[in-house]
Amino acid sequence: MSPIVKILLFMFSCVLTHNYIFSRFLGCCPFLGVSGKVETAFGMGIAVTFVMTLASLFTYFAYYYVLVPMKLEYLNTIAFILVIASLVQVVEMFLKKSAPSLYSALGIYLPLITTNCAVLGVTILNITEGYNLLYSVLNGTFGALGFLVAIVLMAGVRERLETAKIPAPLKGFPISLVIAGLMSMAFLGFSNMFAGVM
Amino acid sequence: MAQYLPVLYAIAALGGLGILFGLVLGVADKKFAVKLDERVSAVRSVVAGANCGACGYAGCDAYAAAVVKGEAKANACTPGGAKTAKAIAAIMGVDADALEPMVARVRCQGTCENVSPRYDYAGIPSCRAASGIAGGPNACEFGCVGLGDCVDRCPFGAISIQDGVAVINDDVCTGCGVCVSTCPRGIIQMLPKSQTIVVMCRNKAIGRIARLQCKTACVGCKRCEKQCPSDSIHVVDGVALIDETTCTRCGACILVCPMHCIVNFYDRDIAGEAAAAAEEETLPKWDN
Numbered sequence: 001m002s003p004i005v006k007i008l009l010f011m012f013s014c015v016l017t018h019n020y021i022f023s024r025f026l027g028c029c030p031f032l033g034v035s036g037k038v039e040t041a042f043g044m045g046i047a048v049t050f051v052m053t054l055a056s057l058f059t060y061f062a063y064y065y066v067l068v069p070m071k072l073e074y075l076n077t078i079a080f081i082l083v084i085a086s087l088v089q090v091v092e093m094f095l096k097k098s099a100p101s102l103y104s105a106l107g108i109y110l111p112l113i114t115t116n117c118a119v120l121g122v123t124i125l126n127i128t129e130g131y132n133l134l135y136s137v138l139n140g141t142f143g144a145l146g147f148l149v150a151i152v153l154m155a156g157v158r159e160r161l162e163t164a165k166i167p168a169p170l171k172g173f174p175i176s177l178v179i180a181g182l183m184s185m186a187f188l189g190f191s192n193m194f195a196g197v198m
Numbered sequence: 199m200a201q202y203l204p205v206l207y208a209i210a211a212l213g214g215l216g217i218l219f220g221l222v223l224g225v226a227d228k229k230f231a232v233k234l235d236e237r238v239s240a241v242r243s244v245v246a247g248a249n250c251g252a253c254g255y256a257g258c259d260a261y262a263a264a265v266v267k268g269e270a271k272a273n274a275c276t277p278g279g280a281k282t283a284k285a286i287a288a289i290m291g292v293d294a295d296a297l298e299p300m301v302a303r304v305r306c307q308g309t310c311e312n313v314s315p316r317y318d319y320a321g322i323p324s325c326r327a328a329s330g331i332a333g334g335p336n337a338c339e340f341g342c343v344g345l346g347d348c349v350d351r352c353p354f355g356a357i358s359i360q361d362g363v364a365v366i367n368d369d370v371c372t373g374c375g376v377c378v379s380t381c382p383r384g385i386i387q388m389l390p391k392s393q394t395i396v397v398m399c400r401n402k403a404i405g406r407i408a409r410l411q412c413k414t415a416c417v418g419c420k421r422c423e424k425q426c427p428s429d430s431i432h433v434v435d436g437v438a439l440i441d442e443t444t445c446t447r448c449g450a451c452i453l454v455c456p457m458h459c460i461v462n463f464y465d466r467d468i469a470g471e472a473a474a475a476a477e478e479e480t481l482p483k484w485d486n
Contacts (some may be wrong), residue, residue, distance in 0.1 A: 064214065070207045079215060086219035090226045097230035 014142035021150040022187035027118030039154035056140030059123040104193030246278040252449040300373035308341035309361040312413040338411040348377040393461035422451035
């Protein structure tokens with residue numbers, strides 16, 4: 001298999017079969033918290049994509065060029081949190097200065113991503129799976145795109161739920177959880193899609 | 199000593215990373231510093247700071263930004279009260295007009311004389327309870343029930359029940375708005391103190407029925423709508439409503455209302471003023 005095809009397959013598997021929300025259950029908090037409207041969900045998804053890509057890149061360097069030479073691999077969680085938190089701060093400042101419109105569009109979601117477990121999850125998975133730099137960054141970008149797809153789908157469903165007739169005990173959060181579960185089951189249908197080639 | 203080396207390494211590595219990122223952030227903060235309007239932080243420091251959202255913005259920061267942009271009024275911070283409004287006005291250089299004090303007004307004239315009883319209510323003395331039973335004890339199911347829920351809730355003792363209708367004392371009312379949400383009929387409205395011309399009715403029934411229910415009910419005839427020179431009174435849902443933001447307080451609507459349900463709180467001599475103005479126009483002007 002040519003490396004290009006392999007990379008393409010990897011991208012698709014990140015979005016569909018290894019979706020961070022539906023098959024790894026990471027990032028469920030923003031998935032349920034900011035999926036009220038398609039517009040804000042999209043904003044959140046874009047912000048996550050942005051940060052996850054950069055976080056994959058920077059944590060790769062932090063791990064292989066700082067932690068590994070000093071034999072401190074066991075410190076990866078705390079070191080990555082440090083990297084992600086600082087990164088989000090710098091990105092926020094940078095956007096505020098250079099792209100105020102994007103900054104105001106992302107709004108509160110940007111700092112919220114600091115505590116998004118999907119971001120930390122990606123960086124740690126990159127290490128445990130032994131991905132190289134290219135694959136790490138691709139995993140970050142396309143894993144986040146999977147998150148984007150999931151959260152926008154969820155927001156679309158929830159917008160319709162606003163007007164739907166729902167039994168009283170299920171109104172609000174419970175029905176959202178039920179729907180999240182059903183969507184997760186639907187995504188399970190992709191699980192063996194790339195089994196033969198990956 | 200050697201067994202402690204990994205600990206030292208760990209401290210050095212994380213501490214080093216921390217210091218490095220700290221430096222980067224410090225440099226970035228300087229380099230990407232955005233010049234903010236200093237009034238924003240000044241306004242932010244005088245508002246109540248409770249992030250309660252009473253102003254209609256996401257928080258105190260958002261409100262401060264909106265004030266400086268000119269989108270929000272200086273008196274929107276309810277918890278801060280008049281003190282905050284004054285402080286914001288001083289920062290923004292707004293004149294006192296923008297800080298129009300608000301008072302609550304009961305929009306009903308359904309006194310014992312004007313509205314007949316529907317039945318004899320002998321339950322617990324609460325408007326909320328009474329209004330739930332067969333449309334309430336009065337013939338009009340939109341007007342003041344007169345059992346004084348608002349009187350009990352008013353923290354300043356500004357409301358009294360006079361002749362079966364709640365009456366608010368303008369001089370005592372602080373504009374806190376507690377009564378607005380208390381009234382089960384929703385007839386109390388917050389209005390600028392200078393908005394003395396008020397449609398004293400919320401009867402949404404069609405004219406014929408409204409007339410049967412109360413002697414001073416708005417019948418939705420739209421005469422006021424046609425008379426208004428500033429297009430600020432409109433019949434909505436069968437009852438006239440004044441837009442206090444555009445009303446010029448001319449009182450033209452009061453004169454044409456056949457049901458006398460538009461009232462001037464300060465009882466200006468509107469008829470006399472109008473006659474004087476008309477006379478002035480018709481008289482030849484001698485001084486030019």
